[in-house]
Amino acid sequence: MKKLVKMLVSSAVVGAMAFGLSACSSGTPAATQASAAAPANTEAETTAAPAVEDGGLIKVGIINNDPNESGYRTANDRDMKATFTEENGYEASFFYSLKNEDQIAAAQKFIQDEVDYLLISAAGTSGWDGVLEQAQKAGIKVILFDRTIDADPSLYEASIVSDMAKEGQQAVDWLASQNLSEYKIVHIQGVMGSSAQIGRSGALDDKVAAEANWSIVTQQTAEWSEETAQQIVQAVIDSGETFNVIYAENDNMAKGAVAALDKANISHGVGKDVIVIGFDCNTWALEELLAGNWNYDGQCNPFQASYIDDIIKNGVKEKVVIMDEKGFDATTITADDVANYGI
Amino acid sequence: MTSSKISARGFFGKLVRNQLFIPLVALLILVAINLFADPTFFKISLEPSSTGNLILSGNLISIIDNASELAILAIGMTLVTSASGGQDISVGATIAIAGSMVLRFVKMYSPDISGGKFAAVIIFSFLVCVVVSALFGAFNGSLVAFFKIQPMVATLILFTAGRSIAAWINNNDNISINDARFGYFGNFIPGIPIPTPVFITVICLIIIALVLKFTNLRLYAQSVGINASSSRLNGINPKLIKLLTFIILGVCVAVCGFIKVSRTSSITYSVIANNIEMDAILAVALGGNNLGGGKFNLTASVIGAYVIQFLTTTLFKFKVSSSEISAYKAVVVILLIFISAPVVRKWIADVRNKNLASRKSKIGKEAN
Amino acid sequence: MMENVVLEMRGICKYFPGVRALEQVDFTLREGEIHALMGENGAGKSTLIKVLTGVYPKDAGYVTLSGAPVHIKSPQDAQNIGIATVYQEITLCPNLTVAENMYIGRTKGPFTNWSKINSDSDRLLQELGIPARAKDQLGNCSIAVQQMVAIARAVDMDCKVLILDEPTSSLDEQEVQKLFKLMRDLKSKGVGIIFVTHFLEQVYEVCDRITVLRDGMLVGEYIIEDLPRVQLVSKMLGKDFDDMAEIKSDSDAEKVDYDGTPVYQAINLTGTTGIKPFNFEIHKGEVNGFTGLLGSGRSESVRAIFGADRVTAGKVMVNGRTVSIRKPLDAMRCGISYLPEDRKKDGIVGDLSVRDNIILALQVMKGFFKPFSRAQAEKFADEYIELLNIKTASQDTPIKSLSGGNQQKVILARWLLANPQYLILDEPTRGIDVGTKVEIQKLVLKLASEGKSVTFISSEIDEMIRTCSRLVVLRDGKVVGELKGDDLNQNKIMATIAGGESNDIQ
Secondary structure: OHHHHHHHHHHHHHHHHHHHHHHHHOOOOOOOHHHHOOOOOOOOOOOOOOOOOOOOOEEEEEEEOOHHHOHHHHHHHHHHHHHOOOOOOEEEEEEEOOOHHHHHHHHHHHHHOOOOEEEEOOOOOOOOHHHHHHHHHOOOEEEEEEOOOOOOHHHOOEEEEOOHHHHHHHHHHHHHOOOOOOEEEEEEEOOOOOHHHHHHHHHHHHHHHHOOOEEEEEEEEOOOOHHHHHHHHHHHHHOOOOOOEEEEOOHHHHHHHHHHHHHOOOOEOOOOOEEEEEEOOOHHHHHHHHOOOOOEEEOOOOOOHHHHHHHHHHOOOOOEEEOOOOEEEOOOOOHHHHHHHOO | OHHHHHHHHHHHHHHHHOOOHHHHHHHHHHHHHHHHHOHHHHOOEEEEOOOOOEEEEOHHHHHHHHOHHHHHHHHHHHHHHHHHOOOOOOHHHHHHHHHHHHHHHHHHOHHHHHOOOHHHHHHHHHHHHHHHHHHHHHHHHHHHHOOOOOHHHHHHHHHHHHHHHHHHHOOOOOOEOOOHHHHHHOOOOOOOOOOHHHHHHHHHHHHHHHHHHHOOHHHHHHHHHHOHHHHHHOOOOHHHHHHHHHHHHHHHHHHHHHHHHHHHOEOOOOOOOOOHHHHHHHHHHHOOOOOOOOOOOHHHHHHHHHHHHHHHHHHHHOOOOHHHHHHHHHHHHHHHHHHHOHHHHHHHHHHHHHHHHHHHHHHHHHHO | OHHHEEEEEEEEEEEEOOEEEEEEEEEEEEOOOEEEEEOOOOOOHHHHHHHHOOOOOOOEEEEEEOOEEEOOOOHHHHHHOOEEEEOOOOOOOOOOEHHHHHHOOOOOOOOOOHHHHHHHHHHHHHHOOOOOOOOOEHHHOOHHHHHHHHHHHHHHOOOOEEEEEOOOOOOOHHHHHHHHHHHHHHHHOOOEEEEEOOOHHHHHHHOOEEEEEEOOEEEEEEEHHHOOHHHHHHHHHOOOOOOHHHHOOOOHHHHOOOOOOOOEEEEEEEEOOOOOOEEEEEOOOOEEEEEOOOOOOHHHHHHHHHOOOOEEEEEEEEOOEEEOOOOHHHHHHOOEEEEOOOHHHHHOOOOOEHHHHHHHHHHHHHOOOOOOOHHHHHHHHHHHHHHOOOOOOOOOOEHHHOOHHHHHHHHHHHHHHOOOOEEEEEOOOOOOOHHHHHHHHHHHHHHHHOOOEEEEEOOOHHHHHHHOOEEEEEEOOEEEEEEEHHHOOHHHHHHHHHOHHHHHHO
């Protein structure tokens, strides 16, 4: 009896917490507003659903990474959810994992469920051949988005990707255009081996190797974490080394780095001592640009849904679709840019 | 002469057996390495910051600043370890929840903030965050105390789900607070040259010191951790005490979450306070506390926390990649486990006994 | 004479930091003899045994077995050369089965025929009359059975030397007799047995020779006929000892006011631990006892009184006022103290200091938010360390490093400090030395004369007769009799415990 009471009490605690949370979340602005502003999202939506199946909804299975991973992923997931709706003629199922094996298992399940399309943003590049062959046998079309995989291109219809190397190259070109007499760079990397890290580091590494007046003060991974980035830059400052560029491979790490600069009274931004470069175009990061606190932000376009929608409804035009991606300069960015491209 | 030698050895022996010995030696080793490699490591300067205020900066300041969260967590983790004989591995994830809560409320009331009610909003957000974190602590604690689930397994639930909950609280928004005053708690308050987290840590340490002085928390937690059955027969409610330690840890988590989000005025749900649970457990172990519960020494744990940050900052200074830092920490863990292994302890004790015995027989012979 | 010596230890020395545990100790064991190793707590008995079995390395001296010098580095070594040990504290694995415990570490090769082992175990258990089955989980057996399984394990290994370290401390009379029969069997087969015990009666019943240690030194080796009890005790204590008969109660029983309101009264008290509802009352200044065989429910009854186990029904009155005792703290607040049977599991808080262990109960009663000052705690500890003559290096010494008797005194101090009106002592004298036993018995009588009520439980009926003025007898979880006055004699008690025709006592 007593035990029962205790169990009830502790379940009540659990329940109270759930209540507390739901009480908190009510009153939040609607989740999907942001993606309405997505660029290039308006075309192709008017076309009627093609005659896949018997004129009913198109079944799509979407395998994505965990939306909590980053702001990029959150925006991407929202864009997917906003596009693949019943109004647009889709019946979409979602699966999220950062683990490749889990994703493959989910793909197998979607094949059993007889979806029409399998949309995959793979966590890892290998191990997909088997399941893609199964899909092909079952007549299911596969479209990759955001990430490529090591598999025979015949196994999928198309892939819609960002060219991370191009993003990096754009940023490095912009940096070179600043015509500094000397470039002393603090390079803060993302999780080592991720395609964003490889692409964005690659362009910079090449440039530093090629130019005599470009040098790396420190090159470390902060694994996308602002606190680690802050600590890394703090350590550089504390050691007394000088630098004039922060090249952070995403906005959060740039923010951490800037926090360290602020502490040490090192000025940064347009016309100041240190140039700050970030990636991903978070709204708040673009606002920093607008205020002149940062110098450059490279876009990593998370809005693949419209491209996929176009392929499904109008057919494949090219195997590899590379999305348009911009880079914003603090001196030229406008409030409209912030509204349109911020995620 | 002989007697003075023996007493010197007695003093040394006492020192070695003191729980503060291991963390202090580790600290000394780190200091020595840095002194040897680059004495400027210890330089502290007073310079104006970008806001025009004078602030202290230097590696040592960075260390005591950045170790704040870990030191605060070490308090709660030590108590949980003592009473339940296990560790809470969900603290990193619950820090994400706590931080997310704070940001959510500060963001929600941001019009009020600019309207001049800054203090009220901050205090309200912080209190809500404390309550929620304490509830999550109570959730973990109930699983451990009433359902008798091993702490690591019980806290695995929030370890897994916590960061998703944190993201869900803010609808996955990548929130950033623009009001510079919000950053005071993780950085500097204008006019004060010492980082604010240091003050917060000192306040937490004073509070826990007072709690330990004016309540029987230490006696109860230790008794429960050493012998729950015996404690019960002495009128202590072991379940309640275990629950209480988890709630205290929850409050520590709330404070850490608050500092963390204030540092950068933003949050990345997936990586905020990443792996901090392992560092907190390591701090407890480094403090010479038995991870199986029972007697504890909070001072040693807190020093352990600073040692870990000292190590991290040293490694950053030597430009070791942050993904490799965990490998260095692993070396520390291996050494710790080695030192505290019963076999090694016994071996040390044997050597000492042998010395003692041979000395004794020598003295005996001299007497003859 | 010397040719049948099986084990010889000469000049054994052993030091611990700051302590001389053994100094030049000799010990000789002959084939086919039962040799008692006697001494007060801290005399060095356990240390000598541990040196012999390789738990501790010796600092000086040598050991020969059957005339050949041996170097024993580990308990495994000792086992391999034929020295088997049953320790005072049970050292088996409670989460394994009885059979697994009996054969652990003795199976050869990677494959084990468990069904054969189980049947072998069952046969041996039956032979020895041990009430356990091979597949029972050891932890679920009573302490007595666990102890007997440990002995069975040792017996089953062919041994030249069998060491029994306090094997009888948790066994009742019948079980002790079974053990003695077993010991005599082994003796006739030529096994040398070292018997460490506190029970003088048992020594005189079964042993051939006695070696006495005191303060880590050898006092002497004696043939049993040459050493009367009183002399043995005085050799152990190192002084002339007023024989135990001395404390024979000048029976305060007459002074007890049996007509007044009982200090504690229970009506139809029912617990979940297999005891039948029972009535019980105790008056001011009375010492009573609960007795019965192991498992008769004597401990369970007092645990129910203290609220240590869940109570499901019954009415309880303290000083005539109805109270509800659902947990130990309730009982403590009613002025009831309980010294539990299993000192290690329920009594001591091992890593805590002697001081913390002493103040624990009073501190809990005082409240979570009202800790004693350090000075106050030290004063309490000093007072009781002196009062009960507790031998400890300091107040800060962890209790677990004290000897068993001194641990028990600390627990006793804890409950005396709580200043109860009713004190329950469940087996306070188990596994502790003669001197302390007598001290505790005297203390019980002194407390009663000061007006406290005491329930005293002991496996030794002698002790109960000496201290109690009334005995509640239990059998199979049921109260079957209550003895007082002239009925308080060995025969009557045994008869009541055993049951049968003498049931008409009620």
